[in-house]
Amino acid sequence: MDRTRTIPRHALWLGAAGLLPFVWGALTTLAPDLGDRARDIVGPRMVGPYVQLFYGMVILSFMSGVLWGFTAKSDGRHARWAYAASTLPALWVFFTTGGGVDRASWALIAGFAGLLALDRAYWKAGLAPDWWMALRVPLTLIVILCLLTGAEFP
Template identity: 65%
Template sequence: MTPIPRPALLLGLAGLIPFLWGALTVVLPGLAEWGTEVLGPRFVGPYVQLFYGAIILAFMSGVLWGFAAQGSGWQGYALSVLPALWAFFMTGGGADRAAAALIVGFLGLLALDRHYWKRGLAPQWWMRLRVLLTLVVVNALAVDLIF
C-alpha cells in the first residue's frame, strides 16, 4: 500500500480545523463567546462550518475536475461539478438544513472520490485520506444537528 504523502495528510488534517472548531463552539458556549469576541460571530458555531463546508465542496469539485482531465470524458467532467453545484443550491434554508445538506454532500463526494479512484484517476492512497477526512467532517457537522 502506498502511504499518504505527508503534505497531503498534514494539509488535509489542517483543513479539518474549521469543522472541529465549529463543533467545539456549538458544544461549549463559553468557547463560542470567546470566539465571537476575538474572531467575530461568523467564525464560531455552525456559521464557520457551513460557510467553510460549502467552500470545501467547491474546492473538491476542482480536484475531481483534475482527475477527470486525465481522460474520463464528458461523464467525468459532469460528475466533477456536482459537489460545487450541491453546495450552491442546497445550503440555504437555515443552519440545520444546511448542515444536513453538507453531510449528504460530503458523503456524495466520497462516492465520487471512489468512482475516480476505482478508474485509476486518483492516487492509490486517495481513499484512505478521503475516508478519514470525511468521517471527521460528517461527525463535526452532525454536532450542529444534535445540539
Template identity: 55%
Template sequence: MTGIPRAPLLLGLAGVLPFTWGALTVLVPALGDLSLDLLGPRFTGRTLLLLYGTVILGFMSGVIWGFATRATGRHAAVLYALSTLPALWAVFSGFSTLALALGFAALLLLDRHAQAAGLAPPWWLRLRLLLTALVVLCLLPGLP
C-alpha cells in the same frame, strides 16, 4: 495513516481544524462566546460550519475536475459534468449542515470511481475516508 504521503495527510488534517472549531463552538457555548469576541460571528459555530463546508465541498469539486483531466473521451466528459455536482449541491441544497454532510459522503462515490479508474493516486481513498469521517462528525453538532 500508512501509505498516505505526509504532506497531503498533514494538510488535509489541518483543513479539518475550522470544522473542529465550528463544532466545538456549537458544543461549548463559552467557546462560542469567546470566538465571537475575538474573531466575529463568521468564525463561530454553525455559521463557520456552513461557510467553510460550502467552500471545501466546492474545492473538492475542483479536485474531481482535476481527475477528469486525466480521463479521455466520454469518460472525461461525464467526470467533468459530475465534478460540478458537489459545488452545486453545496450552494443549492438549502445551506444546511445535514446537506453538507450528505454532500461530503456522496463525494466519496466520485473519489472511489477516480481511484478505481486509475485517475487518483493509490492512497487517495484512504485519505478521503479519514477526512470525510472527521468532517461529517464535525458537521453533526450543527444540525438544527
C-alpha cells in the same frame, strides 16, 4: 495496481489542517462558553456551526475542482462521466445550502457523503492517486461528525 501506497506526508498534513475549521466549529457549538468568548474576539461567523457552513461550502466547491483536475488526465472512456460528475459537489452547494443552520448542515453532510462516493468512483477508475481513499475516508468521517453538531445543536 497496488492500491496500498502511503499517503504523501504533505497531503496528510494539509488534509488534517483542513479539518481545523470543522473541529473548531464543533467545539464552539458544544462548549457554549468557549463559543461566546470566541465570538467576541473573532466575530459570529467564525464560531459554531457558521464557520463549518461557510468553510464546508468552500471545501465542497474546491473538491469539484480537484475532481475536474483528475478528469483532465483521463481518456475519452472516462472523460464524459467524470467531467459531468466533477461539477456535482459545487452545484450541490449552490442549490441546497441555506434555509437555516440545521438544514444547511444536513445538506453539507449529504454533500460530503456524496463526494466520498465520487472519490471512490474516480479512484476505482484510476483517475485519483492510489492513496486517495486512505486520505479521503477518515477526513470525510471527521467532517461529517463535526457537521452533525451544527445539525443537531444549532
